[in-house]
Amino acid sequence: MAELPYALFESQDMLMQDIIQAGKGGLKAGTAVLSGIQINTSPDTMDYFHPLRFDYLDGNGDFAEDLLPLLAGYPPADDE
Numbered sequence: 001m002a003e004l005p006y007a008l009f010e011s012q013d014m015l016m017q018d019i020i021q022a023g024k025g026g027l028k029a030g031t032a033v034l035s036g037i038q039i040n041t042s043p044d045t046m047d048y049f050h051p052l053r054f055d056y057l058d059g060n061g062d063f064a065e066d067l068l069p070l071l072a073g074y075p076p077a078d079d080e
Contacts, residue, residue: 005037009052024061031057032067 013035020033036051054067 009037013053020057020061027059027061029059030064031061033057
């Protein structure tokens with residue numbers, strides 16, 4: 001049962017990537033894309049969001065940087 005939300009995320013992520021590619025000509029500046037799984041719990045427990053993607057796209061709509069490690073509190077990767 002735990003696999004279902006991740007499988008749904010993958011299919012929705014593919015659709016989102018298609019939407020971004022189709023609309024990237026209208027970007028004037030960079031865009032951040034945050035997506036993941038919303039986890040709904042019982043009424044007496046707080047819901048939470050499990051982020052799975054946090055990308056920065058440049059003004060052309062091309063991938064520029066993975067921001068998920070920063071969101072998770074990890075230091076940025078050294079590209080040198």
